[in-house]
Amino acid sequence: MRRWRWLVAVATVGAGAVAGWMVFRDGGTGAVATPTFVDETADSGIDQHFDGEGEFFEGGGLATFDCDGNGLPDLYIAGGSNPAGMYRNVGTVGGPLRFERLPSPVTDLGSVTGAYPIDLDSDGVTDLAVLRHAEGNAILRGLGDCTFEDATAAFGIDPGDAWTTAFSATWEGDNVLPTIVFGNYRVPDTIDCATSVLLRPDESSQGYGTPTALTPGYCTLSVLFADWDHAGRADLRMANDRNYYRNGSEQLWRVEPGAPPRLYTEADGWRPLQIWGMGIASQDVTGDGVPEVFLTSQGDNKLQSLDDGAIGPTYRDIALQRGVTATRPYTGGDVLPSTAWHPEFADVNNDGLADLYITKGNVDAQHDYASKDPDNLLIARRDGTFVERGEQAGIASFERSRGASVSDLNLDGLLDIVVVNRVDNVTVLRNVGVGSAGEPQPMGHWLALRLLQAAPNVDAIGAWVEVRTGDEVQHRQLTIGGGHASGESGWLHVGLGDHVTADVRVQWPDGSTGAWMTVDADGAVVIDRTSGTAERWRSGD
Helix, strand or coil: CCCHHHCCCCCCCHHHCCCCCCCECCCCCCEECCEEEEEECCCCCCCCCCCCCCHHHCCCCCCCHHHHHHHHEEEEEEECCCCCCEEEECCCCCCCEEECCCCCCCCCCCCEEEEEEEECCCCCCCCCEEEEEEEEEEEEEEEEEEEEEECCCCCCCCCCCEEEEEEEEEEECCCCCCCCEEEEEEECCCCEEECCECCCCCCCCCECCCCCCCCCCEEEEEEEEECCCCCCCCCCEEEEECCCCCCCCCCCCCCHHHHHHHCCHHCEEECCCCCCCCCCCCCCCCCCCCCCEEECCCCCCCCEECCCCCCCCCCCEEEEHHCCCCCCCCCCHHHHHCEEEEEEEEECCCCCEEEEEEEEEECCCCCCCCCCCCEEEECCCCCCCCECCCCHCCCCCCCCEEEEEEEEECCCHHHCCEEEEECCEEEEEEECCCCCCCCCCCCCEEHHHHHCCCCCCCCCCCEEEEEEECCCEEEEECCCCCCCEEECCCCEEEECCCCCCEEEEEEEECCCCCCEEEEEEEEEEEEECCCEEEECCCCCC
């Protein structure tokens, strides 16, 4: 069943939704609105722990996607030494966050470190790339109704025995199948860095050929294909853990159809960067149409921005001036440096500015790093800086967080949070805006967007979406990868502030650009490339 025929339940919010923000003022830089998150873990129906010894100190992610066609995001959650779990979303639009586990020998895999949703075969049903430690990675083909089959061998993929913690994908040229990368951490039972691999479709276009080793390997924990200079090509960024590599650094690979990938070097303008690379998030923060890159680490996170006038990947760090270094815990009394994992840009207050969520947590019991290390919720301000609001928003817990998802789980226009914790149960946080659990209230207007084009690449991965309100334009690229062992597919959430309409335009993966289309706020819209329309979806259609 094709995804674009699915019935999508969407709440319609009245035009008065912007009233009553929780407002803080910060040193003359302007007001910021902070949402309230309610912990619904106990009643969520999720009982999932990411557990295990040293091989599961890293990883611990989840895939967020719609596996049964009702528009509500479902969850596939890693378990480490415990079985992974598929959880169907059984909540209602605008209601509490509720899930039920769907046991299956296909999905209840052991040694899972993380997972990413992807419609690999472009049949309209989302598949799963499942990452594992030494037990063989898997491609699970979606069959509909949250059921799957193991299609790893059918696609010609060797599951291998690597310690895999990262995944990304992009479509090159007219290829039926995407180019995919498995990011590998260490060689199991050693302290040696493993080599990650890139797989391209074989000549039959029905499966994959011989993998290409991405050497040198520097203990990779996150990978992301993205158009870093908005030039129409997706290159591969790799975040690497300097705890183990020697004379290595972060990496950016140039990937062009028909050519082997090659590393950017200082001759290209690349500036070497050595950090404890954990996760990647890409977002246009400065408003120039070119994405910045946020990299999580231990003690000092980075926000990399292209130099003005750069003709190559020449980045400078702007984390300090933007207020997103997040070097130490902001509450709890622990003064030691933080350990950051999953970063995600998301507009949690619907004001039209992308905020930044970061999971935090000690690797296990590292004495030189904070043991009480709450997740960050950095709210964007109009002057381009960010301010910490984790404690005020209600997310400042002290579990050892790993992967996460910031997505609208009940389709009420408010982004919720699911966090995978080491040893402890998954945390489920419902965004109620300025309301309460009984009466949630959005803080601003919003859109949920989904792109549709003919196969291959029916989800238009690699496309750029522009959303214009007044004199401001938000630039968002659809990607698969990044974060920390966690990925999302489905609705693209965009906050609109007090605007009740927005103009939307899509630059499709092949570089062609559609017309501007005006759409109403507070609902879901599917943009169909073939028909050139933007169709509104409502509950019961």
